[in-house]
Amino acid sequence: MEQWLKDDERLDYLLAEDLRIIQSPSVFSFSLDAVLLARFSYVPIKKGKIVDICSGNGAIPLFLSARTDAEIIGVELQERLADMATRSVLFNNLSDQITIRQADAKGIAKEIGSEKFDVVTCNPPYFPANGASEKNLKEHLAIARHEIHLTLEEAVQSASELLKQGGKAAFVHRPGRLLDIVTAMRTNRIEPKRIRFVYPKEGKEANTLLIEGIKDGKPDLKILPPLYVYGADGKYTQEVKEMLYGKE
Amino acid sequence: MEQWLKDDERLDYLLAEDLRIIQSPSVFSFSLDAVLLARFSYVPIKKGKIVDICSGNGAIPLFLSARTDAEIIGVELQERLADMATRSVLFNNLSDQITIRQADAKGIAKEIGSEKFDVVTCNPPYFPANGASEKNLKEHLAIARHEIHLTLEEAVQSASELLKQGGKAAFVHRPGRLLDIVTAMRTNRIEPKRIRFVYPKEGKEANTLLIEGIKDGKPDLKILPPLYVYGADGKYTQEVKEMLYGKE
Numbered sequence: 001m002e003q004w005l006k007d008d009e010r011l012d013y014l015l016a017e018d019l020r021i022i023q024s025p026s027v028f029s030f031s032l033d034a035v036l037l038a039r040f041s042y043v044p045i046k047k048g049k050i051v052d053i054c055s056g057n058g059a060i061p062l063f064l065s066a067r068t069d070a071e072i073i074g075v076e077l078q079e080r081l082a083d084m085a086t087r088s089v090l091f092n093n094l095s096d097q098i099t100i101r102q103a104d105a106k107g108i109a110k111e112i113g114s115e116k117f118d119v120v121t122c123n124p125p126y127f128p129a130n131g132a133s134e135k136n137l138k139e140h141l142a143i144a145r146h147e148i149h150l151t152l153e154e155a156v157q158s159a160s161e162l163l164k165q166g167g168k169a170a171f172v173h174r175p176g177r178l179l180d181i182v183t184a185m186r187t188n189r190i191e192p193k194r195i196r197f198v199y200p201k202e203g204k205e206a207n208t209l210l211i212e213g214i215k216d217g218k219p220d221l222k223i224l225p226p227l228y229v230y231g232a233d234g235k236y237t238q239e240v241k242e243m244l245y246g247k248e
Numbered sequence: 249m250e251q252w253l254k255d256d257e258r259l260d261y262l263l264a265e266d267l268r269i270i271q272s273p274s275v276f277s278f279s280l281d282a283v284l285l286a287r288f289s290y291v292p293i294k295k296g297k298i299v300d301i302c303s304g305n306g307a308i309p310l311f312l313s314a315r316t317d318a319e320i321i322g323v324e325l326q327e328r329l330a331d332m333a334t335r336s337v338l339f340n341n342l343s344d345q346i347t348i349r350q351a352d353a354k355g356i357a358k359e360i361g362s363e364k365f366d367v368v369t370c371n372p373p374y375f376p377a378n379g380a381s382e383k384n385l386k387e388h389l390a391i392a393r394h395e396i397h398l399t400l401e402e403a404v405q406s407a408s409e410l411l412k413q414g415g416k417a418a419f420v421h422r423p424g425r426l427l428d429i430v431t432a433m434r435t436n437r438i439e440p441k442r443i444r445f446v447y448p449k450e451g452k453e454a455n456t457l458l459i460e461g462i463k464d465g466k467p468d469l470k471i472l473p474p475l476y477v478y479g480a481d482g483k484y485t486q487e488v489k490e491m492l493y494g495k496e
């Protein structure tokens with residue numbers, strides 16, 4: 001096992017998918033948001049081409065591989081994270097289905113193909129660049145969390161450049177950015193079609209936004225039923241439990 | 249009682265507010281959406297100036313009068329509906345607080361005051377004008393339901409013209425128009441701040457959107473907890489029951 005791991009990395013379980021993933025508390029660990037996005041996004045079951053941008057340590061490509069036989073490319077700017085993702089793909093024997101590319105999401109369509117993809121997923125950095133202190137601007141976590149190298153608008157534009165007409169892009173973000181994301185989507189020809197708000201528990205404001213749009217789609221937005229993460233007992237709701245641990 | 253009523257009108261109860269309202273099945277009856285908007289909207293408790301545009305038979309001004317001592321103006325284009333609203337105000341002895349004006353919401357600020365109001369509420373026509381048949385284009389119900397005399401954009405613009413800086417506008421609409429309404433609000437200097445989606449019951453898509461913005465406010469959108477109309481038993485939920493019938 002140790003041959004797969006560097007420094008403080010560990011090999012975590014993705015229980016519902018029966019896969020393993022390399023993580024490091026000091027560099028990056030995937031969040032619940034990646035799980036939610038990978039379940040929310042449409043995927044073709046048998047064939048097609050999927051790109052996950054801002055792929056981090058590859059959690060979303062790994063999750064998606066359990067739902068589809070389509071080819072999946074994960075694009076991650078940070079060398080260290082792309083390396084972790086590549087090793088996780090190898091460890092799970094998924095090299096035939098998943099390719100990790102260490103590259104900038106900006107302009108990635110020029111490298112891997114313009115308007116060629118059926119689905120793009122993206123769990124982008126959430127926080128404005130000016131929220132990151134000078135000191136940690138170069139740190140792995142800051143780059144993954146703050147819009148230092150990729151703004152929301154740039155992420156949406158990259159997704160649009162990758163998508164075929166009729167292809168679908170799914171994003172996860174904070175509800176406070178709803179207006180920015182729908183504006184960016186429409187500006188980039190991705191018509192918002194499905195939104196699901198995620199609430200920490202009943203009676204609280206939403207803290208996560210899942211949104212999917214179709215390139216050159218017709219306006220017809222649906223607001224899906226809310227998703228609650230925790231029940232009144234403080235434990236994961238049945239829906240989230242099944243996403244994380246699988247059906248019993 | 250009969251001196252108050254014309255034709256097929258009847259005097260319905262607004263139970264939670266202990267008020268009465270004149271309605272006519274062939275002309276117009278208020279819907280649950282008016283109740284939801286009147287409860288969702290911010291109101292100053294003691295003093296201030298409120299305008300309700302697209303006021304119909306005056307349901308929203310009547311509901312609001314139970315929550316505030318502020319002055320309320322109801323603006324309704326259709327003479328018959330404005331007349332019903334005026335008689336309901338008289339019947340409830342609310343003429344000191346509520347004034348009904350039969351007027352076009354478009355440009356109404358020029359008549360009653362630009363940038364002078366603290367709150368504007370609006371339950372506008374929901375359906376595109378082209379959805380109304382030629383035949384019923386002039387009918388009361390068609391005018392109240394379709395964007396024949398007032399588009400969504402015009403309603404938002406009128407609200408903005410009425411509002412003070414820092415004043416609040418609240419709208420109720422269909423979730424499918426979310427993108428249009430937030431775009432119209434931002435274009436007209438009303439920054440969306442609170443959204444609440446209303447679901448017919450658990451597990452269904454939202455069918456109503458409540459949204460409030462602040463004129464020249466800072467971006468900071470909250471998605472409030474969902475509101476369910478019916479429970480699993482097919483009866484109104486406790487929250488809706490209290491809105492309609494008051495607390496027991």
